[in-house]
Amino acid sequence: MMQQPFFDCHAHTADLSYCCDPGITPQTYADALAAHPEVAGFVITNHGFAAYFPAEIAWKAEFMRRPELFTAFRQYGNARLERHLATLAAVGEPRVLPGMEVEMMYDGRLTLDDKFRPRLAAVIGSVHFLPGVDPKVMPPQQVLDIWWDHTQSLAATGIDILAHPFRWIHKNGGVTVTMEMVHALVELARRNAVALEINAHFSIPGDVDLVRACAQAGVAVAFGTDSHSVSEIGRFEYHQSVLRGAGLPPGALTIWAPKRRP
Numbered sequence: 001m002m003q004q005p006f007f008d009c010h011a012h013t014a015d016l017s018y019c020c021d022p023g024i025t026p027q028t029y030a031d032a033l034a035a036h037p038e039v040a041g042f043v044i045t046n047h048g049f050a051a052y053f054p055a056e057i058a059w060k061a062e063f064m065r066r067p068e069l070f071t072a073f074r075q076y077g078n079a080r081l082e083r084h085l086a087t088l089a090a091v092g093e094p095r096v097l098p099g100m101e102v103e104m105m106y107d108g109r110l111t112l113d114d115k116f117r118p119r120l121a122a123v124i125g126s127v128h129f130l131p132g133v134d135p136k137v138m139p140p141q142q143v144l145d146i147w148w149d150h151t152q153s154l155a156a157t158g159i160d161i162l163a164h165p166f167r168w169i170h171k172n173g174g175v176t177v178t179m180e181m182v183h184a185l186v187e188l189a190r191r192n193a194v195a196l197e198i199n200a201h202f203s204i205p206g207d208v209d210l211v212r213a214c215a216q217a218g219v220a221v222a223f224g225t226d227s228h229s230v231s232e233i234g235r236f237e238y239h240q241s242v243l244r245g246a247g248l249p250p251g252a253l254t255i256w257a258p259k260r261r262p
């Protein structure tokens with residue numbers, strides 16, 4: 001099944017994401033649209049933790065356990081985000097849309113001031129850090145349970161998309177994704193009306209199963225390049241290969257596109 005053009009739900013710029021190649025701006029994505037007619041648009045989704053915290057705090061991930069840090073840096077982050085949104089708006093390309101990639105801190109708040117939500121085409125929720133959860137000293141089932149509890153709570157925060165939903169448990173948690181986990185995740189997404197991302201930046205075995213299960217349950221799949229470098233921008237080869245692997249008939253799968261156009 002080939003469906004084009006795709007909307008990229010997940011892309012970074014250098015002003016707000018420390019891990020992004022320097023020089024990538026919203027204008028880079030506007031220029032990429034001219035070079036990639038097969039791309040419907042981009043949602044620019046920088047890390048909430050990078051917008052709200054200076055690098056030395058952001059990467060230690062202490063804010064997860066100490067959400068009062070978010071309160072302390074709220075004004076700092078809001079000002080940075082305002083500047084970013086102004087830069088993005090100045091590009092004047094209606095297919096390059098503002099979004100954010102957020103964490104859920106351990107008090108249940110997202111790393112984004114709620115007041116920005118109506119101005120964003122998508123809020124995508126991710127698990128990058130679970131400080132205090134150490135697969136080297138904890139039994140795998142305990143690691144799995146804590147990650148799953150966190151993921152369930154994150155899905156219920158009003159986010160639009162769960163980004164790279166199995167990345168942490170696969171890469172950091174050392175747990176192999178099973179069909180049982182795929183079905184539980186898809187049911188969670190269905191209950192909370194969130195889309196599930198297929199992420200090309202770090203692919204996970206089981207994405208084909210995930211797409212098939214989403215089609216069966218009527219859950220939307222969102223395609224993210226998670227671009228951090230120019231070479232990733234506008235590239236959907238991985239997503240195409242997952243679609244081919246899933247072998248679904250045309251129209252069987254809902255592919256996410258932004259409903260809100262701020």
Ligand SMILES: [Zn+2]
Pocket residue numbers: 101126128163164
């Ligand atoms: Zn991420």
Ligand SMILES: [Zn+2]
Pocket residue numbers: 010012045101226
């Ligand atoms: Zn990302």
